[in-house]
Amino acid sequence: PRPAPRADETLAQIPPPRPPMAAAASTMLESLPAPLLRALRLKTKQQELLLRVSALALIYVLAFAVRLFSVLRYESMIHEFDPYFNYRTTLYLTEHGYSEFWNWFDHESWYPLGRVVGGTLFPGLMVTAALLHRLLRALSLAVHIREVCVLTAPFFAANTTLVAYAFGREIWDSGAGLVAAALIAVCPGYISRSVAGSYDNEGVAIFALLLTFYLFVRAVNTGSLAWSLAAAFGYFYMVSAWGGYVFIINLLPLYVLVLLVTGRYSQRLYVAYNCTYVLGMLLGMQIRFVGFQHVQSGEHMAAMGVFFLLQVFFFLDWVKYMLNDVKLFKSFLRITLTCVISVGTLALGIGTASGYISPWTGRFYSLLDPTYAKDHIPIIASVSEHQPTAWSSFMFDFHILLFLFPAGLYFCFKRLSDATIFIVMYGLTSMYFAGVMVRLILVAAPAVCLISAIAVSATIKNLTTLIRSKSKSPQTTGKTTGSKAAAKGAVDQPLPFQHNVAVALLLGAFYLLSRYAIHCTWVTSEAYSSPSIVLSARGHNGGRVIFDDYREAYYWLRQNTPTDAKIMSWWDYGYQITAMGNRTVIVDNNTWNNTHIATVGRAMSSYEDEAYEIMQSLDVNYVLVVFGGVTGYSSDDINKFLWMVRIGGGVFPVIKEPDYLVNGEYRVDKGASPKMLNCLMYKLCYYRFGELTTEYGKPPGYDRVRGVEIGNKDIKLEYLEEAFTTSNWIVRIYKVKPPKNRS
Amino acid sequence: IQSLTKAYAATPTNLKIIDLYVVFAVATALVQVVYMGIVGSFPFNSFLSGVLSCIGTAVLGVCLRIQVNKDNKEFKDLPPERAFADFVLCNLVLHLVIMNFLG
Numbered sequence: 045p046r047p048a049p050r051a052d053e054t055l056a057q058i059p060p061p062r063p064p065m066a067a068a069a070s071t072m073l074e075s076l077p078a079p080l081l082r083a084l085r086l087k088t089k090q091q092e093l094l095l096r097v098s099a100l101a102l103i104y105v106l107a108f109a110v111r112l113f114s115v116l117r118y119e120s121m122i123h124e125f126d127p128y129f130n131y132r133t134t135l136y137l138t139e140h141g142y143s144e145f146w147n148w149f150d151h152e153s154w155y156p157l158g159r160v161v162g163g164t165l166f167p168g169l170m171v172t173a174a175l176l177h178r179l180l181r182a183l184s185l186a187v188h189i190r191e192v193c194v195l196t197a198p199f200f201a202a203n204t205t206l207v208a209y210a211f212g213r214e215i216w217d218s219g220a221g222l223v224a225a226a227l228i229a230v231c232p233g234y235i236s237r238s239v240a241g242s243y244d245n246e247g248v249a250i251f252a253l254l255l256t257f258y259l260f261v262r263a264v265n266t267g268s269l270a271w272s273l274a275a276a277f278g279y280f281y282m283v284s285a286w287g288g289y290v291f292i293i294n295l296l297p298l299y300v301l302v303l304l305v306t307g308r309y310s311q312r313l314y315v316a317y318n319c320t321y322v323l324g325m326l327l328g329m330q331i332r333f334v335g336f337q338h339v340q341s342g343e344h345m346a347a348m349g350v351f352f353l354l355q356v357f358f359f360l361d362w363v364k365y366m367l368n369d370v371k372l373f374k375s376f377l378r379i380t381l382t383c384v385i386s387v388g389t390l391a392l393g394i395g396t397a398s399g400y401i402s403p404w405t406g407r408f409y410s411l412l413d414p415t416y417a418k419d420h421i422p423i424i425a426s427v428s429e430h431q432p433t434a435w436s437s438f439m440f441d442f443h444i445l446l447f448l449f450p451a452g453l454y455f456c457f458k459r460l461s462d463a464t465i466f467i468v469m470y471g472l473t474s475m476y477f478a479g480v481m482v483r484l485i486l487v488a489a490p491a492v493c494l495i496s497a498i499a500v501s502a503t504i505k506n507l508t509t510l511i512r513s514k515s516k517s518p519q520t521t522g523k524t525t526g527s528k529a530a531a532k533g534a535v536d537q538p539l540p541f542q543h544n545v546a547v548a549l550l551l552g553a554f555y556l557l558s559r560y561a562i563h564c565t566w567v568t569s570e571a572y573s574s575p576s577i578v579l580s581a582r583g584h585n586g587g588r589v590i591f592d593d594y595r596e597a598y599y600w601l602r603q604n605t606p607t608d609a610k611i612m613s614w615w616d617y618g619y620q621i622t623a624m625g626n627r628t629v630i631v632d633n634n635t636w637n638n639t640h641i642a643t644v645g646r647a648m649s650s651y652e653d654e655a656y657e658i659m660q661s662l663d664v665n666y667v668l669v670v671f672g673g674v675t676g677y678s679s680d681d682i683n684k685f686l687w688m689v690r691i692g693g694g695v696f697p698v699i700k701e702p703d704y705l706v707n708g709e710y711r712v713d714k715g716a717s718p719k720m721l722n723c724l725m726y727k728l729c730y731y732r733f734g735e736l737t738t739e740y741g742k743p744p745g746y747d748r749v750r751g752v753e754i755g756n757k758d759i760k761l762e763y764l765e766e767a768f769t770t771s772n773w774i775v776r777i778y779k780v781k782p783p784k785n786r787s
Numbered sequence: 788i789q790s791l792t793k794a795y796a797a798t799p800t801n802l803k804i805i806d807l808y809v810v811f812a813v814a815t816a817l818v819q820v821v822y823m824g825i826v827g828s829f830p831f832n833s834f835l836s837g838v839l840s841c842i843g844t845a846v847l848g849v850c851l852r853i854q855v856n857k858d859n860k861e862f863k864d865l866p867p868e869r870a871f872a873d874f875v876l877c878n879l880v881l882h883l884v885i886m887n888f889l890g
Contacts (some may be wrong), residue, residue: 267861269850269873311861315850319877322843326884329835358849365858366794577847694859 267312645692
């Protein structure tokens with residue numbers, strides 16, 4: 045409730061600045077002498093500036109504050125899985141310095157392969173957090189790096205609102221900029237990945253994305269090299285922060301192509317795109333993880349193709365300017381065009397056929413062909429964030445912006461310029477991709493906010509001018525004489541109805557915007573502020589019950605196992621185990637080696653003796669599983685088990701998915717398949733569970749997630765022994781017994 | 788083609804100097820590509836940095852030419868000193884990155 049009135053009052057303050065300036069100026073003109081008038085007019089401009097600055101400051105604070113729910117409710121900790129890896133690398137960076145970090149080889153994950161961390165991550169986020177940490181230390185504020193990491197995302201979200209304001213001002217006017225800043229400050233699509241504690245690449249990357257786009261549009265509008273240089277730096281920051289930079293490097297050439305096709309080629313465009321592309325490409329290649337992809341990978345070829353196309357355009361334009369004879373130019377045009385097209389297609393053909401230009405990687409190809417991942421790459425298909433988006437997600441994440449988006453498109457088309465064409469393209473392409481993958485709603489959020497801001501700003505401005513012009517017209521009809529007054533009078537006739545309708549519409553618009561603000565804060569509070577590592581539920585008496593099992597298990601690992609112990613678990617928990625448990629893991633969330641993950645999947649889905657052989661080959665000391673049957677926690681390993689089977693079966697055909705299903709159904713009770721009832725995962729999860737009564741009135745061994753009584757209650761483990769089970773049975777750790785002395 | 792050369796001779800001298808600079812940069816790039824074709828592209832980053840520095844300077848030269856050309860309506864109110872300063876700044880950044888990339 046607290047943020048809602050703020051958003052409301054800031055939005056209410058936006059429409060008045062322009063019309064009162066015009067109305068006040070006109071009334072002053074008639075009544076006061078010149079010097080006083082000039083002083084007063086200056087005051088009005090200063091008033092407008094004051095209003096704008098204070099609105100922006102409030103929006104900045106709002107964007108930061110609305111993301112702090114989980115810090116206030118639980119404590120300042122890192123959420124989810126991926127951020128733990130980022131946190132660990134940042135810790136390493138602050139402790140060992142930059143060159144050690146750049147050349148770091150991590151031997152604690154992906155045992156026995158290790159991981160070249162320096163060359164396989166996007167350093168932007170870690171370097172930013174480390175720099176902030178150093179800055180704060182230099183100001184003698186001794187903060188722990190964890191606090192900096194937790195609050196990096198809200199800080200950058202607040203910066204994004206400023207960039208959104210500048211971008212809106214560039215596209216439309218400052219009113220739209222303010223509305224855009226306010227909308228993006230609370231947009232749930234953006235909040236979902238940038239709450240305090242979500243220390244992930246996207247928090248910084250969206251800021252870099254919007255910044256790059258803003259600088260590029262400004263460069264195209266002004267045609268200056270300095271802005272193009274700034275855009276190249278923005279692009280460099282984006283490349284260093286997130287793999288989604290591929291979106292920029294494809295959207296910019298697409299935008300240039302659209303401008304060329306619609307006949308808006310200009311020298312400014314040439315200067316802007318060329319400078320940004322060359323410098324951006326060079327800067328992008330400095331990141332080791334990206335390497336030479338800008339010249340070798342199929343995903344970046346569009347940019348290069350458009351680069352050459354632009355040279356051709358410029359050349360033809362110059363020749364046309366030089367020659368004043370049209371016919372000669374036409375023949376020259378024909379010759380050059382055929383030459384260029386043939387050379388271009390030849391180069392592209394040779395490059396793709398010889399394999400020099402690598403084809404689109406699976407991650408991005410599945411965006412163009414959504415069915416690709418399910419058949420070919422099960423790991424990508426298994427991540428829940430990569431599923432196609434449902435309408436409810438769109439509504440949940442965008443609320444009123446969803447129908448303001450087409451309205452904004454209409455306004456953009458009414459006033460077409462280079463900048464509005466860009467935002468329309470950004471909006472349409474990002475909405476398409478958001479429809480393909482849930483995770484990409486985040487990329488669409490700024491575009492949707494900007495376009496909706498245009499709609500809101502233009503509508504409110506029209507409505508308020510309608511209301512204000514009613515108060516202005518009696519004076520003007522008094523001043524002018526004769527026919528003019530009669531004409532104005534005739535025009536003023538329909539105004540009384542229009543005035544009421546305008547007031548009603550304005551109130552309706554404010555009501556909608558306030559509902560949006562309320563919805564966003566509710567969504568943030570309920571859905572997006574849970575640190576997945578600490579679970580909470582409501583107890584019988586309504587009080588909050590907190591399950592801190594994950595951290596309990598990781599700290600047990602940290603304190604009770606030898607330092608060189610190797611832990612085998614499903615890849616979801618790898619980052620957390622290395623970061624908090626400080627032990628070596630077999631596979632983790634980086635998922636760069638599919639065969640290794642398939643080996644673990646095979647071990648989890650085999651009988652205990654086959655699994656023991658695999659675990660011996662991998663030197664496993666402990667096995668960790670997550671089990672939600674006692675608490676009703678539904679994202680546990682039994683629910684993920686089929687993915688383990690699929691991934692394992694993708695590499696080792698000895699694992700067949702139908703073995704674990706009964707008539708195509710996945711069951712864990714008495715009717716389950718024998719292979720399912722005796723595989724390692726089942727045994728580890730349900731060991732000693734058959735004796736436990738979980739719910740009043742149900743038999744012992746009742747699994748609260750699946751809602752059935754388990755089939756195999758009398759489990760005996762031969763090669764493993766139970767080492768630790770957390771207080772709510774969520775995490776279970778087993779020790780692998782060494783081979784017997786006498787076999 | 789003859790009308791082209793005739794019309795070209797009419798351009799002012801400072802623009803011709805920039806054009807010569809651009810042609811030189813492109814020629815250097817071509818020489819480097821031929822060299823790579825002969826010797827092989829082992830330190831690929833060095834090859835890339837060399838070629839891209841030539842192309843980069845060429846492109847920046849063309850941009851400078853666009854901005855300084857008095858016949859261009861869109862850049863009428865851009866003072867040539869500002870254009871040159873931008874050019875120098877971009878070149879500076881370009882060569883810094885090339886130095887880092889050279890290996």
